[in-house]
Amino acid sequence: MSWAVRLENVGRRYRAGGPWAVRGVDLEIRAGTLVRVAGGKGGGKSTLLRLIAGVDAPSAGRVRGRPPARGYVPERFPASLPLTALDYLTHLGRIRGLRTREAARQGARWLERFGADGYADTRMRELSKGSSQKVAVAQALLGPPGLLVLDEAWTGLDRPARAVLDDVVRERMAAGGAVVFVDHDPSRLADACTTVLRVTPPDSTAPAGSAGSAVPCGSAVPSGSAGSATSAGASMSFGAATPAEASTSAGSVAPAGSADPAGPAVPVASAGPAAPPAPDAPAGAAGPVGAAGPVGGGVRQGGLTRIEALGAPGARVPAGLPQDVRWRLTPGGDLFLTVPHARSDEVLRVLLNAGPPESGWHIRAVREEGENR
Numbered sequence: 161m162s163w164a165v166r167l168e169n170v171g172r173r174y175r176a177g178g179p180w181a182v183r184g185v186d187l188e189i190r191a192g193t194l195v196r197v198a199g200g201k202g203g204g205k206s207t208l209l210r211l212i213a214g215v216d217a218p219s220a221g222r223v224r225g226r227p228p229a230r231g232y233v234p235e236r237f238p239a240s241l242p243l244t245a246l247d248y249l250t251h252l253g254r255i256r257g258l259r260t261r262e263a264a265r266q267g268a269r270w271l272e273r274f275g276a277d278g279y280a281d282t283r284m285r286e287l288s289k290g291s292s293q294k295v296a297v298a299q300a301l302l303g304p305p306g307l308l309v310l311d312e313a314w315t316g317l318d319r320p321a322r323a324v325l326d327d328v329v330r331e332r333m334a335a336g337g338a339v340v341f342v343d344h345d346p347s348r349l350a351d352a353c354t355t356v357l358r359v360t361p362p363d364s365t366a367p368a369g370s371a372g373s374a375v376p377c378g379s380a381v382p383s384g385s386a387g388s389a390t391s392a393g394a395s396m397s398f399g400a401a402t403p404a405e406a407s408t409s410a411g412s413v414a415p416a417g418s419a420d421p422a423g424p425a426v427p428v429a430s431a432g433p434a435a436p437p438a439p440d441a442p443a444g445a446a447g448p449v450g451a452a453g454p455v456g457g458g459v460r461q462g463g464l465t466r467i468e469a470l471g472a473p474g475a476r477v478p479a480g481l482p483q484d485v486r487w488r489l490t491p492g493g494d495l496f497l498t499v500p501h502a503r504s505d506e507v508l509r510v511l512l513n514a515g516p517p518e519s520g521w522h523i524r525a526v527r528e529e530g531e532n533r
């Protein structure tokens with residue numbers, strides 16, 4: 161396989177004249193490589209991944225050279241579907257061009273490999289967060305994809321499933337595919353990773369050449385680097401717009417480009433209701449109101465995540481929750497947590513990895529509050 165995805169002076173903003181989420185990106189990703197995208201919150205990682213995967217179209221520049229079969233796991237997966245897990249995967253497989261029987265075969269195989277075959281006939285909206293995430297990953301692997309794009313795909317998976325996904329990424333690379341991923345764990349696949357792309361938000365007030373870099377995995381990231389850099393798997397430059405281009409684009413309307421029709425089937429609900437609004441913990445929920453510490457100082461405004469989990473009746477709250485987490489536990493084992501967004505992955509890890517006697521947490525919902533999406 162010798163293809164390479166190329167982004168040429170790509171920019172994306174979500175409304176005409178609005179701020180750029182990413183801007184002036186020149187990027188090449190080659191077959192057989194593993195590329196990690198890193199950077200701070202709101203830096204444009206998810207936007208860049210969607211553009212690479214072809215589920216979103218750039219407002220400026222162009223993307224070329226994607227392989228025909230691609231898979232994408234979004235950061236948030238629409239789980240509120242009336243279809244069963246296997247029917248959903250079969251449906252997505254058919255959209256990717258597989259025959260029904262083959263789509264069902266592959267779907268069942270992936271469910272089994274991720275330890276979710278027991279949920280094949282369960283409706284998506286009844287799946288736990290962890291099982292739903294397994295379906296989210298499985299749908300991206302149908303085909304199989306030459307280019308696989310994973311946006312926090314490990315989050316919410318149990319430990320065995322996370323290890324399976326690590327293996328699958330290596331297998332995709334060995335088969336000549338490319339994998340691009342974002343993950344909160346800096347050690348994720350560090351031994352296999354080819355390149356780290358580090359993104360920072362474009363600063364519209366800054367001169368051309370805002371930060372962005374591509375460096376080989378394991379090497380030091382140049383601080384405040386601007387312009388371009390290369391490594392074995394990818395090369396990238398950011399913020400290359402000239403002042404003239406910048407002033408033109410600032411007043412222009414983003415092209416009404418649509419996502420590449422040959423791209424991955426976007427795992428966004430085309431049927432079924434939207435995700436339910438985030439409910440508060442049920443009124444009158446019994447049990448202690450615990451607070452390891454108040455949610456407050458140091459927390460970004462609007463940066464809270466609510467997590468609902470179910471443990472065994474009489475379960476205790478697992479040890480190791482971060483200080484700034486608020487929780488409420490009912491005698492029936494319903495656990496409601498309010499956590500700063502930046503801590504949500506850590507909290508999910510504590511719940512999923514809790515050992516006896518606090519083990520067995522089933523993540524039912526993860527909802528973000530107050531995010532400008």
Ligand SMILES: Nc1ncnc2c1ncn2[C@@H]1O[C@H](COP(=O)(O)OP(=O)(O)OP(=O)(O)O)[C@@H](O)[C@H]1O
Pocket residue numbers: 174180181199200201202203204205206207208235532533
């Ligand atoms: N659908 C959208 N509509 C409007 N603005 C958006 C949308 N998606 C992202 N943005 C904005 O674009 C910028 C980059 O967001 P993006 O989600 O790509 O960053 P990120 O690095 O993935 O952030 P995070 O680590 O929080 O997931 C942010 O300012 C964000 O608010």
